[in-house]
Amino acid sequence: MTKELDPITLQVVGGALHSIAEQMGNVLYRMSYSSIIRESQDLGAGLFDTEFNTLCESDSTPMHIGSLPGYLRGIEQTVKLEDWKPGDCVIHNHPYKGASHSPDIAIVMPVFVNDELVGFSANTAHHVDIGAATPGLIIDVPDVWAEGMLLDGVKLYNEGVRNEDLWKYIRDNTRVPGLVMGDLEAQIASAELGVRRFEELIAKYGKDTVIQATKQLMDYTERRMRAEIEKIPDGEYFAEGFLDDDGRNRDVTLPIKVCVRIKGDSVEIDLTGSSPQVPTAFNVPFDGSTMVAAFFVFRAMLLDTYTSTDDIPANEGSFRPISVIAPKGSIFNPIAPAAAEARFCQIQRMADLVIKALAPVIPEKATAGNAATLSFAAYSGVRPNGEYWVFLEVNEAAMGGRPMSDGPDTVEELMRNTRNNPLEDLGMHLPLICDRYEVRDDVPPGAGKFRGGSGVVKSQRYLTPGFMTHESDRHLDAPWGVFGGKEGAVGKMEIHNIHSGETRQEYSKFSGLRTEIGDVVSYFSPCGGGYGDPLERDPEKVLDDVLDGFINPDHARNDYGVVLTEVDDGYGWALDPAATEALRGEMRA
Known part of the structure; x- marks a missing residue:
């Protein structure tokens, strides 16, 4: 067993890992052809160990990187650890085997050191069209097969040799092959860079040192997350809302119910009572999206990069204290072959409801x-x-x-x-x-x-x-x-x-x-x-909002108790402090 590393070595290796993930993300979005990746940066990239733990992640869309461990677990159902070879490249997007949703295609490559599999380089990106029933996006379809191509842990490269039949199949089953194939090339280049940089890092510091560093960094992030959760009083906290409809059955709203259970230094999100799964694609893959939303919201609330006094690595450690309950057959855990492509509004609202539920006990973070x-x-x-x-x-x-x-x-x-x-x-x-x-x-x-x-x-x-x-x-x-x-x-x-x-x-x-x-x-x-x-x-801020066009003078008076008078000074409105004080007194009374 490798002894615990000193803080300096730990920081150096941790910084290198984050740099690798950032480089992978940069290569992906700079080389891509479609604007959803090239401009919007709808992507995620990072390195993973053989237990599919996130070791580092690019600073991109939170949805993507948090889902990649699910992709790896899904791929493992088809490609066992012992089946990986140097030069392999697997493509995967199956929403019932870990993918966030079908347009988010993952590219995964193994990292070997002296013929030993030590981890994976992986990325995922949203592809502009995968041949679904409607161009680009899909909502009102009967099942997952109508979402387009399903790629279930298939080797796109086998020991460095490209599977030309699969490559042709993908090209022939998208409406925009120039964009999709160019984006896949960018993903492959990104993953190749990750493999090379991970190998170089191990060559420089030694496999045992690097692996030990990843374990300590994950443990450190986990401790920090648990310490923040422990500050929240134990108990159950509730919030609920609803979604407009499922994209087919109009004027039938869909309830979302959230219970956040704080137990010491761990948290459980219970979505029981939320809408049953729907007959359209407005469902959420559990591993690839529902779980990731839970990981995101607590990382954002409790370990925010800009409010923390020190650096907290973004890795698997922040996921460990968090669990999710979503009954099978619900909108957050559908049963195959229900379609599940249009899943983002639901997890956005789930995250927002978690914030609402916890606002009374952590108002400074809500x-x-x-x-x-x-x-x-x-x-x-x-x-x-x-x-x-x-x-x-x-x-x-x-x-x-x-x-x-x-x-x-x-x-x-x-x-x-x-x-x-x-x-x-x-x-x-x-x-x-x-x-x-x-x-x-x-x-x-x-x-x-x-x-x-x-x-x-x-x-x-x-x-x-x-x-x-x-x-x-x-x-x-x-x-x-x-x-x-x-x-x-x-x-x-x-x-x-x-x-x-x-x-x-x-x-x-x-x-x-x-x-x-x-x-x-x-x-x-x-x-x-x-x-x-x-x-x-502050009445001056209300005046600024009027001058900037966010609200009008009636809103200022009725909502804020701020009285404004018309003036001829080039701005049009000025604050009346005495009238404002009097009006606010009346409104408070």
């Missing part, structure tokens, strides 16, 4: 209600030469107010962490024009001592006929306010045609919608809830 949804839009069409174009876009939303500051406006909140697509890139490559992209101004954010964030408005106009699928939610259940704060605003979706002048409202999610020339699709994301009593908000 937020008011976040947008906690997703606007994932698939725009597509057929070019005159018969080739498909497909564009995936993730739209921003907003966070709830926080203990010491307002909720951020127009951000990728909670588990998303993806970046937006440059409009110039869109205009150069696709028959779409962005007509509007700005902060939402038709409704105010949730009022509070610290207000909620304002959402985004994004309007895309079709220049040719096409198709659209949209995965979203929260058109009915507004983000909540906490500690006296007021609720935020729900989202909405509308389509206006510039030629006919007609405007219609759409449901939050729909599949394969036919679009016409001049159709402008506008998404209005939810706005966050407020944190704390609005009457305690």
